[in-house]
Every structure is written in structure tokens, then in C-alpha cells.
Amino acid sequence: MEQEVSQQEAQQERRVADRDRPDVDLSAYGRELLHEMLWSMLLSRRFEEKCAEAYQMGRIGGFCHLYIGQEAVAVGAIRALRSDDYVFTAYRDHAQAIVRGITPRAVMAELFGRVDGCSGGAGGSMHMFGADVNFMGGHGIVGTHLPLAAGVGYAIRYRGGDQVVLCFFGDSVVNGGPFHEAFNMVAKWGLPVVYIVENNAYGMGTATDRVASVEQLVTRGHAYEEMHSERVDGQDVIAMYDAVTRAADRARDELRPTFLEAVTYRYLGHSMSDPAHGTYRTKEEVQRERQNDPIATLCDRLISQDLLSQEEYDRLDKAAIAASEDAAEFAENSPAPDASAIYENVYRDEYLGGLDRRDAWR
Amino acid sequence: MAVVTYREALNRALREEMERDDSVFLIGEEVGEYDGAYKVSKDLLDQFGEWRVRDTPIAENGFAGLGVGAAMAGLRPVVEFMTWNFALLAYDAIVNSAAKMLFMSGGQYNIPIVFRGPGGAALQLSAQHSQVPDPWYANIPGLKVCAPATPADALGLLKSAIRDADPVVFIEGELLYNVKGEVPDGEHLVPIGLADVKRVGDDVTIVAHSKMVQVALAAAEKLATDYEIEAEIVDLRSLRPLDTDTVITSVRKTNRAVVVQEGWPIAGIGAQVVDDIQREAFDDLDAPVARVSGLDVPMHYARPIEKMIVPSLDHVVNAVKHVCYLD
């Protein structure tokens, strides 16, 4: 028992040690980009706070996994992409979808299961899609989308393009088969894919270090020789932006894939049906991690470097709250799909084969 | 008309479609330098190069998923499984990704992909290498499933499958690759979802697909010679969508039916066909419909037992005699 406690402490220290933020001059990034990133993080945060509220009111159903605490990972990474690049992620996908450019209205309407949802109300929380911004989902089976991202990378090289595929996934994925199958092919064939593991320290209620045979997940990438693997402070949006900028260049210029371990933390429960802490982690731990909030730290840095004023921050935050309110109102007023939608999109071609015969009396 | 093997017909389909459309590519274990484990992809690597004929690591989930992703980006992958037994490792990519993508994206991403390879028992390959995957895929909305019995259908259906906008599971017969048959010379397409009457007869309908069509044809000859029974053979060709109309039309004419499948009986393809017949042709039947299936056990290695498990000509003859009240 004592040994277990000290192991946990050691793990904590490792996580914190990764977060020594160099006091870099941020002005080189330009106010516009910095404010944009702050805005995106705030919008994600406020939007998901609204989601939690709507879930509790029964407006959102099913599994609903919130991203609160992890915003810097999605924002830093996606802002480093070009508009013709591609993005994949798992089921914790609201923030990625919004940051990539799907409107908060369309994401909220999807959460509400309405026709104006970005997947027409058929997908729900776990399956956000936006073909017009190359947002390729929204995948609910742990690890399933890593080979899919490799396939888009294959298609890019097949056609001689120079786009990049960004693929987010959770820490539990590194212990499964699809991770290694995808990494091996991507590395061997030089596919332009950037994989980002969002190491939020837990897969549901299982601490990562209880089930992974490596201390740092980045180690897993080192087995693939052509892959560049790197650990990043996932609570530092600037560090994420830099790492993905380098990774995208590496993919475009050298046809070399990258694996980034983003060290981050989820503040709330695994999904809306779980408490923030309980059997598997303590309240104190969550409180400690909240001290390292990605939005607050960016804000402090910007203000101390005269790149943001308190008024500007307040304005952005108000706008984020307003956009989230607007999204919820829009979703509320969007109709649920009509019964005629049941057989839509099962096939692109006409749905053939005895539909109205095998169960005609119902 | 040329006479070619089932294997050659599949090879021709791949070559023609790859020549016609440069977004079509083949990926799988041994498809390139080795010409395919069953030589279906012979000489394609030389003609099309390694980006279009891609040898993979032995990682079914990985390369099947890669195919799905490539299809999302607009390519038309043909994913070869060395046999369908190994595709169980890719079931997630096929069922959770390929079959669901169009639907869960609200119509934004269709998956024009073909998953193909041999299914069913060959000779003494025992429990893990002899399985019939048909109902595992026919059960899934979002997939189409083909199982051709002849070289001409293999050619025409594979070409249609490659052109299809949706994922197609294409189950070849491991023992059919050397079967010969006439194949039209020009462009030959067989629509997915259309059954075919392979032999005309008035006395009994035998419904079958894939290898069992060949068994049924042989049984029909014996029935004609020995019992003066003329069997009509309906080859389903596609298992999803299932062409119920052709089956019902035949049963209405013959008033008797035997449904043959190679795989296990419970929840098999034949169970669905019998359900369709009882619902739509109940009053036309002169006898309860009989089914012939593989026995409900894992495949044995010992040859005499293997022969007992896989449906044979004699089993089909006996079932026909039964529905004709001749036993």
C-alpha cells in the first residue's frame, strides 16, 4: 500500500516536471494568433460547460465525454495545420470539431440529435464529422481510427499531395494492436501522419501507469525507426503549436511521420455519467492539476508580456459564453430528424432488399 | 466467349478496373511480389507498381483500416484477405468503420471499398482455416455481400463491387479458384443484389450460393437421371441485398424448395431464405422447406469426418427426395 502511494507520487512528479515552462517571448507569434488560440480554448471550455448543463437537463443523451482541461492540446495542434490538412479524433471530440471549424451551432445541434447537427443528428456526441473542413470524425471504438488516419496518409502520397493528417487518441490506445499496426505502416511507408496521444493519465478509471509497461508513452514510438517521437507539455498551447508545426513540416518536407505524447489532464469524469473523482483518483489530485490550467496560464503569460489586457480577456470570455448560449438556443430550435430519415445514409446507393417486406406490419 | 478459371476471371476484373480507374488499388498480404497467396493478383505489381499493388505486414486490422481511411479520402481500395478466417482480426475495421461511416457522418463520407478473399472449407485445413463467413457480414446493414459461384459471375460481380459507392464484402470460394467456365469477351458487369437461375426445372427449387451452386448442379444431374426430378437452381450470387423475388418466383412455380449453404445452420443465410419463402410463398408450398447446411461443429482435420461435415451432392439429393416425399 505504502509502495503504491509512493509510486503514485513519483508519477505525479514526472507529470509536473514536464511542465517547466520556459519564459519565452511570445510576441513573435503575433497578437492575432495568440488571441485566436486563447479564443478557441475559451470557446471550447464555455461550450462544454454548456454541454454539461444541457446534459443534466436531458437535452443531450448517450455517452458524452468532455474535454475540459485538455483544450491546449487540440487548439495548439489544429492551429498549426493548413486548411487542406485532415483531422481524426476519438469520441472526446467536441473541442476538436469546433477548433477545426465546425460551427458551435452544428456541434451542439448534433449533441441534441437534431437535423442541423454536423452529422445530421445520426452520430451524436461521439461522431462529429465535417467533410468541408476535412474533419474525419469522431470515432467511438478505442484505437479504431489510427489505421484510418494512416489510410488518408496513404491516399495523400498515392496522389503526390503535400497535406498532413493529424490524429488524436487517448492514452489507453498505446497498449492495443491498432496503434502498433498503424505506426508500423506509417513509419515504413513514410506516410504524412502526425499522431498525438492525449495522455490525460487515465483510461476511464484505470491509471495509465497501472496498465502500460512503459513509464513514458513516448517510448512506444521509439520502436518505429522512421518515426520522430517527442513528449510535449499538453497544458502549454504554445508548446503544442510549436511541436505540431515542426511535425507538419517534417511530414510535408521529409515524408516522416511524428508521434507526440501530449501530457495533459481531464478535470471532469470520464463521461457525463461519472464523477470528477472517486475511487480511482482523489479530489486533491484534481485540484492540484487544476492549478496548471492551460487557459489561465496562457492568460497570465500574455498579460505579463503586455500581449493581452484584462478587458480584452473579458470580452473574449463574454463572447465565448454568448456563442455557447447561441449554439444551445439554435440546437433547441432545430427539429429532430423525421422518421423518413431512418433508412438514409445506410448506403449511398438506393437501399435495396426487402425492407418493406420483412417487417411490414409494424 | 473464352473459357477461363475463376482465378483468371478475378485477375481480369482487377486488371480491367485498375486500368479503367487509377484510384483503384490492391492491398494485402502477398498480393505483390508473390502474386497473391492464391495467385489472383498475378502480374499486377509489374503493371501497376507498388503504390497500387501493396504488400502489407501481417496486420489485418491495420491494413483493412488503412483501406477504409484511403476510401474516405476518395480512393477505391481492394483489400485482399489471405482467407476470411484472418479477417476476423479486421472485423472492427469492416463492421465498426466501413459499414458505419456513411451513416454516422450523416452522409458525408461514403466508403467505396472491396474486402475480398476466399472463404469456406478447402481440404483438411481444420478448425481455424475452414470457416464460412457469409452470415457474419450479411447481417450488417451498411455492407453489401457477394459470393459468386462461376468465373463469369466472379468477373462481373467483382467489377461491380469495385465501382460500387459502398463497402462490399466479396467472398470467393477457396475450392472454386480452378473451376472453369465461359466468360464474355467484352465489358461484363453483374449487378449486385441479383440472383441467377443456373438451371431451369419444374419440380423443385434448390437455392444455393458460391461453392454449393456447383454441388447443387451436380445433384440436379443425378436427380434427373435417377429420379426424373428436374430441379431449378437459384444462385443467390449476392447475400446482401438478397434477391428474394427470384427465389419466390421459382418456388411459386415448383412448389418445393431446398436451401443449401456451406456454413453452420444456426442464423445462417439459409435461415433467412427459408423465412422469406414461408412468408411470401407459404400457400404455394407442397412440403415444408428443407435446409442443407454444414454440420454444427468446428471443422475436423480427419478427411472422412471433414467429408461428413461439408454438404455434398448426396446430402442435397436426399433433401430433394425428402421434399418430394420420395424418402
Ligand SMILES: Cc1ncc(C[n+]2csc(CCOP(=O)(O)OP(=O)(O)O)c2C)c(N)n1
Ligand atoms: C475497443 C474499445 N474498448 C472499450 C471501450 C470503452 N471505453 C470507451 S473510452 C474508454 C477509455 C479510453 O481512455 P483513453 O484512451 O485514455 O481516452 P480518454 O477517455 O482518456 O480521452 C473505454 C475503456 C471502447 N470504446 N472501445
Ligand SMILES: [Mg+2]
Ligand atoms: Mg486517457
